[in-house]
Amino acid sequence: MKKSLIVVIILVLFISLPASEKPVTPVHTYSIVAIDRETGELGAAVQSHWFSVGSSVIWAESGIGAVCTQSFIEASYGPLGLELMRAGKTAEEALAGLLKADPFEAVRQVAMIDGQGRPAAHTGKSCIPEAGHFVGDGFSCQANLMLKNTVWNAMAEAFENTEGELVDRLMAALEAAQGEGGDIRGKQSAAIIVVRGEGSGAWWRDRAYDLRVEDHDNPLGELKRLIRLNKAYNFMNTGDELLTENKVEEAMRSYTRAMEMYPDNAEMVFWPAVTLASTGKVEESLPLFKKVFAMDPNWAVLVTRLPQVGQLPKDKGLLKKILAQAPKTK
Secondary structure: OOHHHHHHHHHHHHHHOOHHHOOOEEEOEEEEEEEOOOOOOEEEEEEEOOOOOHHHHEEEEOOOEEEEEEEEEOOOHHHHHHHHHHOOOOHHHHHHHHHHOOOOHHHEEEEEEEOOOOEEEEEOOOOOOOOEEEEEOOEEEEEOOEOOOOHHHHHHHHHHHOOOOHHHHHHHHHHHHHHOOOEOOOOOEEEEEEEOOOOOOOHHHHEEEEEEEOOOOOHHHHHHHHHHHHHHHHHHHHHHHHHHOOOHHHHHHHHHHHHHHOOOOHHHHHHHHHHHHHOOOHHHHHHHHHHHHHHOOHHHHHHHHOHHHOOOOOOHHHHHHHHOOOOOOO
8 A cells, every 4th residue: 555545544534533433631740752862762751740641651662753742632633644754755755644534633742753853832822721742853842731931941951962862861950840849739640652763564572661650649759769670670681682682791791780780680690690500500500599599498498499480490409509508498
């Protein structure tokens, strides 16, 4: 099917939605869409005084684009915007097409960025003040129902002046918004999504971060904690992938990074210990097993089940050494 026909079909479907299916849920909020020009990662982040804001506001697809749809929300801007960009439209063209077909564009606030890093944004004239947006190089910050009209500019400054991964820069923008007073109603939920620069054809493999805080007294603080935990598990996942390629040294370096970030997380200590024991580095593994068993003796029970499924050598002497690290029962 030709791309131009796909675009026409999408717009016709949007126009033909009955008014009762055009939601006017007041998801007032602040958000950001952006690209990391070095890695090609695309992302979006949001915070609002509304339950589960991430489930409807932020959208992203590797190599295609990212979308934030808010104010009196029309959630279909997310999937339809991505579909239009997938069909070859720029973010500006996709946004313009959907706005033209929307009789309620005056209450919409929407931002998009395409896979080339070209952003576009719209703040309808009937969005509740303070409302506005800032479109920069490779990003757009937008907000409505804010305490101050300085929020979106503060977000832009924080994003541009923060180093690190895209997820860190998105988080800095959210924190800057809250630093300016944020949503006039307060805070309740937050979310962030970052997708890899090149799509694999399987969306579940392409999400580097996909985190939501649905309801919390301090949603940004909780989101930041989850990002750090996600980073540690990314190292664990990388270690697993390297191990399947028999790159044991590289896998252990990745596992070690995870352990250093969360030394009291039993999961992140246990599996590196198993890797060491399975590759002949038994003495190095024993202090790790001892630490895990002290956290919870059930990990020692798990060890006894691993040889039968090939996760540890079938070596009674090895098993005895490992289990000797468990706390003595009285």
